[in-house]
Amino acid sequence: MPVTTFSGLRKSVRLINYTPQTSALIVLFKETGVSAFFKQPLHELFEKSVPLDNFFAYSEISIIEERLDELNNNKKRIAVIEQFLCSKLSHNTTDKLVSEAIASIYLDNGLTQIRELANSLFISQDAFEKRFRKVTGASPKQFSSIVRMKSIINQNASSSTFLDIALENGYYDQSHFNKDFKIFTGQTPTDFFKSASYW
Template sequence: MIYKEFEPSDDLKSILKCYWVLEGTSEEINEKQTIVPDGCMEMIFHYGDFYYQYLPDGSKIKQPRCFVFGQLTQKLEIEPSGDSGMFAVRFKPEGLQPISQMAAKEFQDSAVPLDKVLGPEGLSLGSKILDASTSEERIKLIEHYLTATFESSAIADSIVNDAVNTIISSQGRQKINELPIESSVSRRTLERRFTDTVGVNLKQLSKIIRLKTAVHKMINKEYNTLTELAYDNGYYDQAHFIKDFKKYTGLTPKDFFDSNFSFTHLFYENG
């Protein structure tokens, strides 16, 4: 299995975290995989065989070839139907909204076909990405599209951007009721604009970022005990940490190293 991340150009670093590629044969990747929330939205292009996505009732559906996956607020289970080939664009929490025709809250926990998010141009972009033969070609195509679209779109909400940066820089420890905001904006207005732009509310993103920080330390073995890990990441105690962990992953921390979390480990290793 091959997993590789690529940095975006300087012009797009304000809205993107990275591009990534994942490839593997059906022998290498043949298990159901569990993905946990990380605060980001992804634009996914399946140039390999399609993937199944499991619904909360246990049934499964076929994912679109090209789609945007909204903010996760719970675990996501997917399963390959054959050989894997994925190219993806990982947006910063507030990064997709300037180019989207939908409010981010509308596709929370959902895979939405690209044309519904980007309009008719989404179909053309998807075809070009799927027809490309190398990662470099795909990056060139998506960068051309994003640069042109981002330049002609509305400027990202600076107040929301400031709130996101505060939450991330504090690793989710910033108390939401003490979040600094401009005097000209009410807290209710900030909450509404934040949810529309990011796809989750302030408290949800804060919890997700705090958990992500803890999970990153788990994967890289930067802790001795769960109690230490909980305190180091601002949890009241180990019980509160385990409660949040189970809420967002569906399992306890000790189950997190099962093989069906290998995708999450790849995505989280670099923080």
């Protein structure tokens, strides 16, 4: 894996093993924030990780990597990353329609019907999906499935059966739920909720 990498939104687990004496500094963008820094079509990066020099000059990335390596604490490293990203900010206006859609998806815990959401925002479904993908890097359906699974993880699994959780969250049966859950977390629901949390 390259030293500096950009990862698009994911709905499947990705475990990374680090060698001893190494660490990772992760920049987590808000759903509507990443498009202010990258001009490339973000939806093409869904479930993918690519070297950062696909977006910025290799010489710039090399300088940043060297500066980060020379610094002795994370506070200074974060300042370098912030300075670099601020220099790359192409615009800072947010798409209010997409922001409203994201808020609605979170409010519904990812159970939102996309056609109904587009209608409530007075936009055609096709135009809405294109606009949403451009800003977030995922389709509304992909984004909703991530929000739904995160919501399930945040629920107290001990108070319900997994079948109840599946049905309450829009699944028709437990096997489909188990399959999606394992793709998202890398574990079955039983194993996940018994183990220490990485979330």
